[in-house]
Amino acid sequence: MLFGNTLHLVVGFLFVTIINANSDTERIAKFNQNMNRAWIIKDAIGNPECPGSRKNEIVYKKDLTKKLGDIKLLSNAGKNSEGVYTFPPGVDYEINGEKVPGDSLVVKLVRMDSDYDSCEAEILHRIGSLRDHGKLWKEANFGSDVEGSPRSSPSGARSNSGSDSGHSDSGSDSSVEWLDYGVLVMNKAKGKSLSQYEWWKQLSGPQKKELVEKTLVDIKSKVYGLLKTQHLLYADLNLDNILVEIETDDHGIHSFKEAHLVDFGFPGIFTVRKIPEPEEFDSWFYEQFNFYSADLRKAQNWREFSGRQLVADSDSESSGAGKRLSNHDAGTGGGTGRRRSNDSDAAGSG
Structure with a gap:
């Protein structure tokens, strides 16, 4: 009987391992496909065509x-x-x-x-x-x-x-x-990555998702702006590379203010042959972020992000369904209700 249970556990472990391996393989293949868009320039071995190299x-x-x-x-x-x-x-x-x-x-x-x-x-x-x-x-x-x-x-x-x-x-x-x-x-860029805020772990899943969505809207605009003005594509869309300014009032209510990119080093920056249309860029942007946010989305049981989803969520919030992140929900300190900016800046550039 013990042998049977052991065998069942071993087979189960191997089955889960194979599923995870296949999932990772598919995820990486999807990432590579996303980075092989015709308008992204790479060298013969797939590295970014990096401006200012070899100097x-x-x-x-x-x-x-x-x-x-x-x-x-x-x-x-x-x-x-x-x-x-x-x-x-x-x-x-x-x-x-x-x-x-x-x-x-x-x-x-x-x-x-x-x-x-x-x-x-x-x-x-x-x-x-x-x-x-x-x-x-x-x-x-x-x-x-x-x-x-x-x-x-x-x-x-x-x-x-x-x-x-x-x-x-x-x-x-x-x-x-x-x-x-x-x-x-x-x-120095202002803000912190979201996970570095003390109250981040205490937020509910929907509250975290709201902050991530607002961050994505702002960062997408800035990445596309950099693409149009400098022909540089910022591709390392990891939340650790995005510093977020948060405004917190004395009641402990946290609200999104602005997001900033940091870490412009190789291999996260690519050059482009042409500027993609907004729809094409949106497709690339959300595919790229979904790759880097896979662990977070899995932990929170979130579906993949998309531009259509964010528009729908924004409409819902404007109609009164959305709410700010409060001290009562997040477990942070209280006060008298005046709005103040978060004073804890993190390092970076942007």
Whole structure:
């Protein structure tokens, strides 16, 4: 009897595994089909045709080590914050002779191990977010210590390329590897990814869906705008790459304000042969987001998102069926009822 139960469990496990494997295969195939639209340009092996590629030595030439010695790692809690740094409170950063408040900027370190690492600088420049760029001497594995900050190269340290740091050999630590990292100083985007808000887990499924839908409407407009003005297609439509500004009143009522894209690095940006018609773009956009949101949709038992669905939901809300996300529903703090913007900005650009 025990053997029979065990066999049943094993067969059941294999059956579920096969179903999941088939589901993943179909999902990836659907994604590849979506990215093979005729108007999207890719190279011979399927990589994006990335503007500004193969220019690492030019883009990351200026040494910014002394100017960036005090920056602090934002967080190592999420993949979109590893290698992203902020300035200490009250510290300004000089750009072209002008002092810019450090709290309006973030710093991203780039490993420069790909020909395409210079693409992000070009793209940030095109969208008006890049403020400075160069290189920085720093200990390897920059994303491992949330409290750590880049230190100037120790005496006598050398990069992999063998370039001398310019210091004497006294006091060097040969056990530590120091490398040149590319540096991008960029404008800071407001908001957080939805999952980073403390009250997100306490929202009901319909409330989460409402916020995601409003985020999609705003982001779709911005992705299409970038496509029309710069011929750049932002394809990495992961919710972690979308920062959302939330307005919260003193009763704890949360309402959507605006969404911002972050992480414009390879391989998430493609160029296009032509601008697709809005209907064609909408089809691509929702297919792309559905791919990246599969886990969330499965957890919430949501159907795939579509433009028609969002229009219907918007009409329902305007007729009185929709409601704002309240403190009573979400379990957040209360107050006197004045509207205030959320003050917790996250790093990024946009």
